[in-house]
Amino acid sequence: MPPISSEARTWPAEGLARVPYWIYQDEDIYRREQERIFRGATWNFLGLEAELPAPGDFKTTFVGEMPVVVTRDGKGRLRAFENRCAHRGALLCIKQRGNAKEFACVYHNWTYDLEGNLTGVAFRRGIQGKGGMPADAKPETEAPRKFRVASFCGLIFATLSEATPPLEDALGPEIAARIRRVMKEPIRLLGGYSQMFSNNWKLYLDNVKDTYHASLLHSFFTTFRLNRLSQKGGVIVGGDGGNHVSYTMMRTDTGGDEYERAGVRSAAGGYRLEAPELLESVDEIGDGISLQILGVFPGFVLQQIMNSLAVRQVLPKGVAETELVWTCFGYAADDEAMTERRMKQANLIGPAGYISMEDGAATAFVQRGVQGAAERAAFVEMGGRGVGSDESRVSETSVRGLWQAYRRHMEL
Amino acid sequence: MDIELQLTVENLLARYVHALDEGRLEDWPEFFVDAGRYRITTAENHERGLPIPVLYADSRAMLRDRVTALRHANIYEAQRYRHTVSATLVERDGTSAARATSHFQVLRIMDTGESMLFASGRYLDRIRLNGAGGKPQFEEKIVVCDSRRFDTLLAIPL
Numbered sequence: 280m281p282p283i284s285s286e287a288r289t290w291p292a293e294g295l296a297r298v299p300y301w302i303y304q305d306e307d308i309y310r311r312e313q314e315r316i317f318r319g320a321t322w323n324f325l326g327l328e329a330e331l332p333a334p335g336d337f338k339t340t341f342v343g344e345m346p347v348v349v350t351r352d353g354k355g356r357l358r359a360f361e362n363r364c365a366h367r368g369a370l371l372c373i374k375q376r377g378n379a380k381e382f383a384c385v386y387h388n389w390t391y392d393l394e395g396n397l398t399g400v401a402f403r404r405g406i407q408g409k410g411g412m413p414a415d416a417k418p419e420t421e422a423p424r425k426f427r428v429a430s431f432c433g434l435i436f437a438t439l440s441e442a443t444p445p446l447e448d449a450l451g452p453e454i455a456a457r458i459r460r461v462m463k464e465p466i467r468l469l470g471g472y473s474q475m476f477s478n479n480w481k482l483y484l485d486n487v488k489d490t491y492h493a494s495l496l497h498s499f500f501t502t503f504r505l506n507r508l509s510q511k512g513g514v515i516v517g518g519d520g521g522n523h524v525s526y527t528m529m530r531t532d533t534g535g536d537e538y539e540r541a542g543v544r545s546a547a548g549g550y551r552l553e554a555p556e557l558l559e560s561v562d563e564i565g566d567g568i569s570l571q572i573l574g575v576f577p578g579f580v581l582q583q584i585m586n587s588l589a590v591r592q593v594l595p596k597g598v599a600e601t602e603l604v605w606t607c608f609g610y611a612a613d614d615e616a617m618t619e620r621r622m623k624q625a626n627l628i629g630p631a632g633y634i635s636m637e638d639g640a641a642t643a644f645v646q647r648g649v650q651g652a653a654e655r656a657a658f659v660e661m662g663g664r665g666v667g668s669d670e671s672r673v674s675e676t677s678v679r680g681l682w683q684a685y686r687r688h689m690e691l
Numbered sequence: 692m693d694i695e696l697q698l699t700v701e702n703l704l705a706r707y708v709h710a711l712d713e714g715r716l717e718d719w720p721e722f723f724v725d726a727g728r729y730r731i732t733t734a735e736n737h738e739r740g741l742p743i744p745v746l747y748a749d750s751r752a753m754l755r756d757r758v759t760a761l762r763h764a765n766i767y768e769a770q771r772y773r774h775t776v777s778a779t780l781v782e783r784d785g786t787s788a789a790r791a792t793s794h795f796q797v798l799r800i801m802d803t804g805e806s807m808l809f810a811s812g813r814y815l816d817r818i819r820l821n822g823a824g825g826k827p828q829f830e831e832k833i834v835v836c837d838s839r840r841f842d843t844l845l846a847i848p849l
Contacts, residue, residue: 470741472733472839499764550759553752602840607743622747626757630841631731631746637766639843 290691295679296664297656300649303479308689309598316577316688317343317595320443322429322436322450324579324592325349325359327606329433329466330376335393338376340604341594342437347426348372348382349435352393357430359437360395361423371423389418397422431455432462434581434590450575451517453668457524457573460564461583465611469621473604474630476639478646480578480595481685483603486642487574488681490514490525490672491661496641499633502550512570515668516677521576521684523677526568557623560585563610574677576684584634586617587624599646603639605629693783700781700791700818703827708774708795711847716761719848720754721828724819727751728831731849733839734812745836745845757848767846769802772809774849784817788830791816795834797849799842810849812836 288308291297302308317323323342326349330338337350339362346362348371364371364384371384371391381398382391390399397419405411412418426437429446436446447455476483486492494501512527552558560569563586573581578593592604605628609621628635649655659682662674666683669676685691703722710718723729731745748754761767779793792815799809815833822828834849 468741470732470736470739470743472736472745472841474844475840475842477843496766498766499760502764550763552756553759554748554750554756557753557756618742622742622744623749625743625745626747629745630843631845633760633765636844636846640767643843 288691290686291656293656294664295666295682296658296660298485298659298682299654299656301653303482303646303649304598304653306598309479309595311689312595313343313345315690316685318345318439319688320438320440321577321688322438322443322446322575323577324575324590325428325435325437326592327433327466327468327590327608328357328430328435329468329608330606331357331435333378335378335380336376337372337374337379337382337393339370339372339374340592342426342439343595346370347437348395348423349428349437350379350393350395357428357435358394359426359428359435360391361425363423364389365397365418365421365423366400391423395423395425432458433466434458434462434579436575436579449518451522453515454517454522454524454573454575457515457526457571458581460566460568461571461573461581461588463564466588466608467611467613469607469609469618469625471604471606472629473602474639475596476601476603476642477599478601478639478642479599480593480601481681482642482645483593483601483638484574484576484578484681485678486638487572487580488523488677489675490677491675492641493525493672496637497634499627512672513668513670514672514674514677516666516680518576519684519687520666520680522574523680524571524573525672525677526572527570527672528567557626558585559620560624561617561620563617574681576681582628584627585624586620587628588621589628693781696783696789696820697779697781699820699827700789700816701779703818703829704776704779704791704793704814704816707829708776711849712772712774714771716758716847719758720751721823723751723754723832724822724828724830725751727754727829729754729829729834729848730832731834731836731845733836735839737833737835745841746848761846765846767844770847771800772847772849773798773800776814787820789818789820789827791818795849807842809842810836810845811838812849 325340331351334351334353348362350358352358362370366389369386372382388401392398403412428437431446510527514525516523571583580591582589589605589607594602596602627633659675662669662676666680707722729748775796777794781791784790797810800806813835817831818827819830820827
């Protein structure tokens with residue numbers, strides 16, 4: 280059977296309450312996403328300003344699968360451009376990060392300034408009157424594409440499209456306020472790592488936006504009453520539906536037996552921590568919110584889990600492979616005790632995280648589970664069939680918000 | 692070379708990886724002194740002096756909590772490790788302690804049959820030679836992974 284063209288795919292009639300499984304499997308859809316979403320009218324997260332404090336600092340990263348160089352130019356402005364030499368298309372920067380005055384492609388030594396302008400073509404006029412390019416050659420026409428770059432509270436985003444609304448408008452006021460809440464003062468980088476997931480990138484995004492799963496899959500939470508859905512909290516959907524923030528208030532668990540009565544695996548046992556200092560946290564933002572997970576379409580997550588602060592960048596690496604890049608931070612004014620606290624609470628997150636290690640496993644279970652079911656669909660009706668903010672997190676409203684934004688970009 | 696010291700350290704490392712690879716997680720904290728520190732990090736963070744760990748404990752109690760969580764709270768597919776430890780360099784550190792640096796590789800074998808090179812790196816160990824019961828124990832074990840990238844999740848300790 281020939282592959283079905285993405286143009287021929289139609290979304291189930293039930294709308295946002297269903298997610299067809301071909302969306303995670305179809306190579307043609309994947310290619311279309313690169314063009315319409317990542318290279319389209321979206322703001323893609325590139326990193327933290329704190330990673331590039333000085334003029335000449337640079338890092339390499341990706342927008343979708345497209346390699347990108349991010350720099351701070353000689354005047355201190357942030358720049359981003361395609362990591363592709365105008366000549367033959369080789370990477371023009373092959374380092375993860377560093378400081379440079381210019382970039383030289385290793386293949387034929389064509390050079391670029393910190394803004395991504397082609398500044399030099401080796402032997403352009405040949406040697407001793409022989410060889411070289413014709414006088415009317417304009418290799419600049421194939422120069423790396425430049426991004427519009429915007430920074431909000433030290434978070435760097437970029438877009439290739441002129442049609443993308445200004446960053447703060449695209450975030451929406453509620454999401455912007457919740458970013459400001461965490462990025463409230465100068466930060467200090469504490470380190471990072473990444474995880475490879477054997478699933479489509481949207482399954483991770485969907486997982487982040489799924490407030491319903493948090494206390495059911497992640498039983499560490501529930502066992503120690505960190506985040507039971509009976510705690511006070513909520514979910515706000517912002518932007519065009521693709522942005523969200525979910526939050527939990529500290530120590531407001533009613534102590535009811537909803538989980539026990541529902542027979543939830545994670546409630547059983549009554550295990551206690553021998554070293555509860557792991558969870559000793561300080562309400563450093565001062566509003567009683569102990570946990571906030573914020574997502575910006577298509578691939579950004581900001582996390583505050585007690586005193587564990589991190590940004591996560593979701594990078595598609597093929598139709599069924601995703602890299603999740605974590606960068607953890609504290610505040611520049613942190614004392615030693617706070618850094619130690621953040622190190623201890625780092626046990627909650629990342630590949631070995633008490634409350635995050637299951638995510639990549641669960642999303643890969645979906646990728647494997649739907650292998651023979653491209654024409655079937657996920658059933659997404661918790662909290663109704665629409666998109667909106669919800670006081671309850673027993674809701675899939677922000678998951679539906681994701682698909683609303685996605686379908687608009689993809690015209691599906 | 693102090694052959695007895697070398698063999699003492701290599702034997703500790705061998706018993707440590709046998710316990711992990713046989714799934715005897717409950718024995719794992721017993722390789723550490725009470726205030727033992729265990730930290731998994733990446734070479735990149737280590738070299739840049741960035742403190743955030745992949746996994747961190749500063750007491751045996753915290754290691755036991757990790758085992759309890761792995762047994763009763765966390766969800767991960769059935770899997771085993773096969774450690775290979777080599778090139779152990781040992782030097783005495785005072786009369787009752789030693790420092791050791793070793794190379795390690797860990798194969799991860801999933802219940803589905805898939806095997807992969809899961810991690811490689813260095814163990815940076817400080818060892819108390821006369822720990823509990825007169826046996827050597829780790830005062831500190833820093834696991835520096837060569838890569839910053841982990842496949843899916845890291846459940847069983849390295």
